[in-house]
Amino acid sequence: MNRWIASILVMVLTLLSVPVMAQSTHSVFFQGSDYELNIYRIKGEKPGKTLLLIGGIQGDEPGGYLSADKYSDIELEKGNLIIVPRANLKSILLNNRGPDGDMNRQFHDNPKPNPMLKVVGKLKELMGEADLFLHLHDGWGFHYPVYVDELRNPKRYGQSLIADAEAFECRDGRELPLGTLGRKVLEKVNAQIANKDHHLHFFDTRTNDPKTPYPAMRKTATYYALRHHCLPAFGVEASKNLPSLKLKILYHNLVINEFMRELDIVPMTPKVLIESPRLEFVEIDVNGSPVVVKPGDALPLKRGDAVTVNKIAANSPRGIFCDVKGKGGLNDLGNTFHIDRNTDIVFRKESKVIGKVHLHLDRQPRRYRPGKTRVFVVEVNGEKRLLLNGEVLELSVDDKLRLLTSFSDGNNAVTPKLNFKGWVPAGVRNRGDDRKFLIALSDELQTKYSVAGKGQRYPVVAETSSGRKLGQFVVQVIRKQEP
Numbered sequence: 001m002n003r004w005i006a007s008i009l010v011m012v013l014t015l016l017s018v019p020v021m022a023q024s025t026h027s028v029f030f031q032g033s034d035y036e037l038n039i040y041r042i043k044g045e046k047p048g049k050t051l052l053l054i055g056g057i058q059g060d061e062p063g064g065y066l067s068a069d070k071y072s073d074i075e076l077e078k079g080n081l082i083i084v085p086r087a088n089l090k091s092i093l094l095n096n097r098g099p100d101g102d103m104n105r106q107f108h109d110n111p112k113p114n115p116m117l118k119v120v121g122k123l124k125e126l127m128g129e130a131d132l133f134l135h136l137h138d139g140w141g142f143h144y145p146v147y148v149d150e151l152r153n154p155k156r157y158g159q160s161l162i163a164d165a166e167a168f169e170c171r172d173g174r175e176l177p178l179g180t181l182g183r184k185v186l187e188k189v190n191a192q193i194a195n196k197d198h199h200l201h202f203f204d205t206r207t208n209d210p211k212t213p214y215p216a217m218r219k220t221a222t223y224y225a226l227r228h229h230c231l232p233a234f235g236v237e238a239s240k241n242l243p244s245l246k247l248k249i250l251y252h253n254l255v256i257n258e259f260m261r262e263l264d265i266v267p268m269t270p271k272v273l274i275e276s277p278r279l280e281f282v283e284i285d286v287n288g289s290p291v292v293v294k295p296g297d298a299l300p301l302k303r304g305d306a307v308t309v310n311k312i313a314a315n316s317p318r319g320i321f322c323d324v325k326g327k328g329g330l331n332d333l334g335n336t337f338h339i340d341r342n343t344d345i346v347f348r349k350e351s352k353v354i355g356k357v358h359l360h361l362d363r364q365p366r367r368y369r370p371g372k373t374r375v376f377v378v379e380v381n382g383e384k385r386l387l388l389n390g391e392v393l394e395l396s397v398d399d400k401l402r403l404l405t406s407f408s409d410g411n412n413a414v415t416p417k418l419n420f421k422g423w424v425p426a427g428v429r430n431r432g433d434d435r436k437f438l439i440a441l442s443d444e445l446q447t448k449y450s451v452a453g454k455g456q457r458y459p460v461v462a463e464t465s466s467g468r469k470l471g472q473f474v475v476q477v478i479r480k481q482e483p
């Protein structure tokens with residue numbers, strides 16, 4: 001067989017063997033920069049149309065980006081969403097329309113070089129994946145077909161659905177009936193808004209028309225979407241003059257929901273899966289003084305101390321309870337107990353244990369403080385070495401590594417497990433604790449656990465028995481060049 005055909009065949013077979021799952025993804029571009037771009041793709045269980053939502057292209061329009069945010073972790077029964085809640089991060093962090101210029105004027109054909117263009121390039125790519133595009137903004141005043149006053153007239157942008165044309169004719173001859181679709185959606189949206197002053201109106205900027213009063217619209221994202229992708233596109237404008245941010249978000253949501261209905265994109269209601277429950281910290285009263293304790297830590301006490309769990313901070317507001325073992329019942333939040341032996345406070349989301357705090361009797365208890373610095377003790381080819389949290393340990397394939405222990409400058413009542421991600425001890429059950437094994441770097445490592453899947457750096461993670469991560473260092477495997 002021809003070598004090329006063979007390699008293509010292998011590639012196709014590899015792709016086919018990957019299970020196709022209706023999974024939502026989150027991708028980050030330009031990470032760590034002022035123009036970091038986060039893109040959320042939500043794929044429905046059933047295939048369907050794709051709606052692109054872009055918010056935050058101008059940083060002083062929170063109604064738009066906070067509304068987009070609301071859709072970033074929903075689940076869909078049918079159809080897809082692509083969401084960019086914060087297109088212009090720098091402008092949002094500064095609450096400024098455009099510190100490096102207006103990003104929504106960079107979509108014309110010859111923009112001058114500037115730091116926003118990398119983001120603009122990504123947004124243009126996304127347009128190619130969508131069936132409809134909503135650009136979410138907050139604008140001044142209230143758009144209205146006739147002049148009422150300074151705030152409510154045909155020149156104002158707030159509370160409007162903007163299209164660049166009543167009907168747009170694409171290069172390939174297709175016609176997009178923007179006016180018809182937009183008015184239909186607004187009729188349904190306005191039916192849900194009791195306050196008539198807040199109704200949204202259709203706003204045709206006639207961007208294509210040589211005599212348009214809005215020639216700047218030719219440089220915007222929606223007009224680009226029409227011209228280059230024949231993608232139906234609308235600007236959704238909440239008013240900056242609405243009495244609350246909540247209303248701005250609500251009106252955006254109403255418009256998005258109605259367009260979703262129009263495209264037969266069906267959300268899963270109620271949302272089935274949230275994040276897996278995670279305990280952040282707890283506030284415990286000891287003899288009347290509050291102490292903030294991290295899960296997995298130990299709280300030193302004197303015999304007879306009065307202990308009350310006051311507050312549990314977790315990523316889920318409901319279904320979280322705590323149980324002081326050996327005292328009270330299963331639900332001990334707010335109850336005070338005198339502690340006379342070592343015990344645990346167990347935190348549950350419903351029945352699932354999501355964290356523990358150990359209550360440890362000590363004749364002279366040191367004051368509790370959570371650790372800040374974590375140290376790892378390892379042995380490389382028989383020599384002890386200390387590594388700080390986050391450090392990179394360079395090893396060659398000939399090296400032998402032993403993980404000894406890890407401690408922090410906190411109370412250290414918990415000695416963590418140490419887990420070399422991607423390395424599995426031979427012949428014994430893998431318990432996620434690799435302490436004391438002799439790890440040969442020539443052993444086979446599972447690339448999927450390496451940093452970014454590149455097979456070069458492998459995290460070694462310190463974890464509590466319940467699997468909470470306390471810190472990590474990274475092993476970088478240096479492979480000698482073949483001569």
Ligand SMILES: [Zn+2]
Pocket residue numbers: 058061136137138139
């Ligand atoms: Zn805007």
